[in-house]
Amino acid sequence: MKATKIIISGGGTGGHIFPAIAIAKALRSIEPACEILFVGAIGRMEMEKVPAAGYKIVGLNISGIQRGSIAKNLSLPFKLFGSMRKSMQVLSEFKPDVVVGVGGYASGPILFAASLKGIPYLIQEQNSYAGVTNKWLGKKAHKICVAFDDMEQFFPADRILKTGNPVRKEVVDILNKHHAGAELLRLDPLKKTILVTGGSLGAGTLNKSIEKHLPELLKQDVQIIWQTGKFYYKDIIDRLGLDFHPNVRILEFLNKMDMAYAAADLIISRAGAGTIAELCIIKKPVILVPSPNVAEDHQTKNALALVKNNAALLIADRSAEDTLVFEALSLLQDKQRSKTLADNIGKMALSDADDIIAQQVLDLAKERGKECN
Numbered sequence: 576m577k578a579t580k581i582i583i584s585g586g587g588t589g590g591h592i593f594p595a596i597a598i599a600k601a602l603r604s605i606e607p608a609c610e611i612l613f614v615g616a617i618g619r620m621e622m623e624k625v626p627a628a629g630y631k632i633v634g635l636n637i638s639g640i641q642r643g644s645i646a647k648n649l650s651l652p653f654k655l656f657g658s659m660r661k662s663m664q665v666l667s668e669f670k671p672d673v674v675v676g677v678g679g680y681a682s683g684p685i686l687f688a689a690s691l692k693g694i695p696y697l698i699q700e701q702n703s704y705a706g707v708t709n710k711w712l713g714k715k716a717h718k719i720c721v722a723f724d725d726m727e728q729f730f731p732a733d734r735i736l737k738t739g740n741p742v743r744k745e746v747v748d749i750l751n752k753h754h755a756g757a758e759l760l761r762l763d764p765l766k767k768t769i770l771v772t773g774g775s776l777g778a779g780t781l782n783k784s785i786e787k788h789l790p791e792l793l794k795q796d797v798q799i800i801w802q803t804g805k806f807y808y809k810d811i812i813d814r815l816g817l818d819f820h821p822n823v824r825i826l827e828f829l830n831k832m833d834m835a836y837a838a839a840d841l842i843i844s845r846a847g848a849g850t851i852a853e854l855c856i857i858k859k860p861v862i863l864v865p866s867p868n869v870a871e872d873h874q875t876k877n878a879l880a881l882v883k884n885n886a887a888l889l890i891a892d893r894s895a896e897d898t899l900v901f902e903a904l905s906l907l908q909d910k911q912r913s914k915t916l917a918d919n920i921g922k923m924a925l926s927d928a929d930d931i932i933a934q935q936v937l938d939l940a941k942e943r944g945k946e947c948n
């Protein structure tokens with residue numbers, strides 16, 4: 576029997592790449608012989624993370640619109656045209672049965688090319704608010720897998736399936752790892768610990784808020800696992816030094832997120848959809864500071880879906896520098912409130928999205944096989 580061939584496209588940030596890898600893993604576990612090819616954007620994070628996870632990737636020369644610079648956008652039509660041509664070529668050579676789009680620059684041209692060639696495609700929309708490209712591509716998608724309610728406002732209702740966001744299983748496997756996590760991060764497992772994560776790229780506001788109030792945190796003998804993000808790391812280390820205080824662990828990126836989640840008593844985070852899906856599964860008290868710099872303010876909408884169920888606290892980006900650390904310290908003291916938040920966020924967890932989506936992809940491939948015979 577011919578092996579099923581799947582293209583998974585998209586990327587740009589961890590929020591698109593990690594769900595894509597989770598879907599690929601689930602496809603392999605259901606159908607070990609299936610062939611998977613990733614399509615990403617040259618120069619973006621997926622070109623490094625996808626091969627590291629053991630999959631092949633082809634890069635398109637594509638980027639997004641850059642605000643505030645006409646000159647930088649002049650090459651955009653040429654890039655789009657070149658990416659469409661390359662996408663058509665990749666589809667002709669690899670001959671996928673189904674294409675999956677997880678969002679990010681590379682998804683657009685390859686899904687559009689798939690629609691031109693009559694190849695079925697599935698969109699995995701991570702956020703509670705769909706961007707312009709996904710809305711447009713959604714019109715011809717065979718299936719749109721979503722993680723939030725009320726997505727009919729963006730996509731055809733008959734093709735929406737609420738699956739939740741695929742998470743990497745190893746990242747949310749934190750049971751009995753508290754001590755090991757703290758030790759790996761050279762922290763004391765008996766002291767209260769806050770994990771600060773700005774998503775896959777880090778968050779300037781979170782970094783400023785923590786740095787400004789380090790004295791208050793240290794006065795309470797609280798430990799911090801502080802993920803700064805690649806762009807901010809060097810400046811922070813230049814200012815503070817790498818081993819600035821035994822209670823503070825400063826990291827550019829956490830490769831073992833499970834260990835950090837396990838070691839933490841409280842998590843301060845941006846409101847990226849992938850992180851939120853993980854936070855629901857690991858069930859700890861959370862303070863979200865949505866990024867104001869994302870399309871249609873979708874992180875605030877992601878966060879509000881939790882806040883309206885009393886499953887997380889929300890602090891606006893503009894107030895974070897003044898209030899975030901004090902809210903965090905007060906929540907750490909308040910056991911009852913912490914427990915209520917942790918219980919409620921746990922109720923919002925949707926597990927196995929990776930397996931459900933992978934099965935949808937394989938079903939589409941089978942249906943196509945029947946049509947072609």
Ligand SMILES: CC(=O)N[C@H]1[C@@H](OP(=O)(O)OP(=O)(O)OC[C@H]2O[C@@H](n3ccc(=O)[nH]c3=O)[C@H](O)[C@@H]2O)O[C@H](CO)[C@@H](O)[C@@H]1O
Pocket residue numbers: 588589590591593678701702746772773774775776802827828829830832846847848849850851853866869873874877
């Ligand atoms: C600035 C931006 O465009 N953000 C978007 C991006 O977020 P971003 O790329 O930050 O993605 P998410 O918050 O959704 O997910 C981050 C992922 O990176 C992992 N991780 C993070 C930090 C770390 O040190 N190590 C690590 O492994 C997390 O465990 C998680 O799996 O995609 C999300 C999903 O479409 C969107 O909701 C966000 O608005």
